[in-house]
Amino acid sequence: MANYFNTLSLREQLAQLGKCEFMDPAAFSDGVSVLKGKKLVVIGCGSQGLNQGLNLRDSGLDVSYTLRDSAIKEQRQSWKNATDNGFTVGTYAELIPTADLVLNLTPDKQHTAVVTEVVPLMKKNACLAYSHGFNIVEEGMQIRDDITVIMVAPKCPGTEVREEYKRGFGVPTLIAVHEKNDPQGQGLAIAKAYAAGTGGHKAGVLMSSFIAEVKSDLMGEQTILCGMLQTGSLLCFDKMVAQGIAPGYASKLVQYGWETVTEALKYGGVTNMLDRLSNPAKIKAFDLAAELKDIMRPLYHKHMDDIMSGAFSSGMMQDWANDDVSLLGWRKETGESAFENATNTDEEIKEQEYFDHGILMVAMVKAGVELAYETMTAAGIKAESAYYESLHETPLIANTIARKKLFEMNSTISDTAEYGCYLYNHACLPLLADFMAGMNTDVIGHGLSLQDTGVDNQRLIEVNAALRSHSVEIIGQTLRGYMSAMKKIV
Amino acid sequence: MDTICVQQCTAKFNADFSLDAITWNIEPGQCWVILGANGSGKSALGALLAGEGEIQSGSLTGLPGRVSIVSLEAQAKLIQAERDKDDSDITDVVFAGTLVEEMLEESCVDPALLAKLVQRFNLTPLLTRSFRHLSTGETRKLMLVQALASHPELLILDEPFEGLDVRAVEILRECLVEQNRSTALLLILNRFDEIPDFVTHMALLHQGALVQQIAANDPPAVAQLAQLLHLQTSDIRIPEMETDVNVAALAPDQPLVEIRNARIAYGDNLVFEHLNWRIEPGQHWQLSGPNGSGKTCLLNLITGDNPQCYNNDIFVFGYQRGQGESIWDIKQHIGYVSSGLQWDYRVSVSVLNVILSGFYDSIGLYQTASDRQQEIARQWLGLLGMSQRAGASFQQLSFGDQRLLLIARAMVKHPPLLILDEPCLGLDDMNRQLVLALIEKVCAETDTTVVYVNHHATDRIEGIDHYLALDQRS
Known part of the structure; x- marks a missing residue:
């Protein structure tokens, strides 16, 4: 199978990368009616599979689950998940031939095997849905011509997809149609009904393409989301301990610091995150971020280039074929890091203290978000996609670190994210060695100990203007505006 | 006076109304206010302590010898008693009625205090008037003065402010402040905002049961009690439903x-x-x-x-x-x-x-x-x-x-x-x-x-x- 993206002309590549628009809620006025009375069969009953299925059924659709024979015979967790929730469970051979819509919600790594097995069983003119386009775009999976191929990707973990639905809301969702497989021109209608069935239409739907989704998703997850936070965690912890700060404090500051500072990011973008600092600290963070961006820019470019060329995915697939030797080795290494094994102090760290003592962490988040966003948009990805795959998702990963530190964070994210995270981490640690040598506890651990918090007016005006005029802030304000206009909870 | 002890006391007042398993202690010197909706049994509770009602189970002990009660019911009784004295229908002699001063002297234990109270409540001009010619408010004042002058150990005032003019309410409040050091005081009120600030305890009746007893110096509990009383006493109406809704009506012959x-x-x-x-x-x-x-x-x-x-x-x-x-x-x-x-x-x-x-x-x-x-x-x-x-x-x-x-x-x-x-x-x-x-x-x-x-x-x-x-x- 050849990398699908690489088979396209530059013109087609750019057209596909540049697809991403926020859909008018009126486009969902038909709700789920296109799928009413149709048979939906979900492959896989993990968190996304189960929770999407629960929502779709509660929206009045006919949902059942198909699992591997062995999972049924051994009554594995996936089988229990489905049967405890009152779903019909059957083998591929039993259920796939009856399906009008097959929802492939298995992990990326299994896609080739699953899809290869399932497609021959699918009835003519049925529809196959993905929630991530890696298999189609990077692995170049070819699907039978009569089959419609769509993507519906809720931009939140499965449990949240369910919780928001039960509240009467939903989570932001990305949909796409694989144009090569849209024989009846029904793809968009089916994708919209599927999104409405999960409640996504209430929180906002982005119409994108398989290619834009894959390329932006890979870039975001391996750089700012997982890579930068992992690298930053290790560097900041080691620095603090080397400077004599108690490991328990250093560990806690890092583990919960990302979550706290990116919470500010979620509400008001990079601007608000920096606005949480004192004026001298804000200017300091701004300057550090500028320095970090200069140092790391080539690394972000390399990641984007490797993703675009397919070098990243082919390298990763080689590791898959090699029993994940590299991935598992890196995972083990993460588990053995000093940060991972430090025990947190019981001492309380106040919310504001995470900002005041974590100026460098704030700078790292700013640098990572902006670099990932700038690199994506420079590569032809639309601002909306770039925003969602960088700034929007950073708090989600930060939350995982707050709950589980790095080892578990890596185990819970997708295989592609984890592999990319390690690649980034191994390149970024040495890249920042000199920079880190110049850092001190005033920017990480203790904070600025100023008698006088005065700043130069002219400089502060420059910094504020630069923060607020960045393109990720402008698109962010628009998209967050859509969200809060829909989510009228005051 | 001893502690008045009401233990799981169920008392019947008429065919339709009983007080239900009341448990309550009143210590000397305490000032209680009893609150509740109309028909909750407030007056019955006051009357129980004044010896009314038929105790069917439980016990009531420690009642002092001198209990005074001023209530609408007691007022009605007094008026009835005065009517009963009128034998003019058979004697054909016009009954002049009992004079106010006679009435006051009848029950008086402390003439000096009585004189003071008469002056304070401005009853002097009424002393030579016939009781039956008093207005409702004047009758009320008379009863209050009677009660206060009798050195009660337990004083029960059921809606005492009802029918009194502003000046009289003020005087009564002053008298009660002076009283309550030596007397157990029980006020029965309909309105939360009438509660005097010398009250030490509050209780709430609901459908014949004593559902709340709180100390007046516990502001959160008082606030809650006010909220509940508001709910029970205000003219509660479940807010209307929205008309013009898009929900299809259910078939009436089908089970829900x-x-x-x-x-x-x-x-x-x-x-x-x-x-x-x-x-x-x-x-x-x-x-x-x-x-x-x-x-x-x-x-x-x-x-x-x-x-x-x-x-x-x-x-x-x-x-x-x-x-x-x-x-x-x-x-x-x-x-x-x-x-x-x-x-x-x-x-x-x-x-x-x-x-x-x-x-x-x-x-x-x-x-x-x-x-x-x-x-x-x-x-x-x-x-x-x-x-x-x-x-x-x-x-x-x-x-x-x-x-x-x-x-x-x-x-x-x-x-x-x-x-x-x-x-x-x-x-x-x-x-x-x-x-x-x-x-x-x-x-x-x-x-x-x-x-x-x-x-x-x-x-x-x-x-x-x-x-x-x-x-x-x-």
């Missing part, structure tokens, strides 16, 4: 719910099986059973919150479940409160919007509510005594206030079926009374059918006459 041979199990763990339940419109049900018997599971089969509703035979509001209806088609007919809902209600939302979310069956508010809906929601806040907190954050409220709001949220759309799964769980006595009062109103005054789940036998709801008990799972 019919569950046939239901079974819920998790793996090998059976919760219940062979369960049948049919709820007709207007049939109010109480559901009970020990912990783990599956009460909430059963209710969630109706609401659709238990996923196993899809592989059971369930007919609700005209839908056979699992045939293409959405969960919102079901929920639009249900108002629902449970602890689970309260735990789930974790969104950042204002007090008013919590009630509004009941129109949309959502947790949080995601639609723009109409002016009419806002108006109805504000009426509910008024009913709960929470109008001032419309904009407050739901998460900042006490557990009990949150629960009250969620109950209002469940009722706001006048749902055909109102499911209250242990609505009083975790509520203090005060809030429990408040919630029960609301539910009774709903049962009595609206078309809503109520399903009520509880453990506490004392939380009885008037109007519920169907019972379903689940057994402990085997």
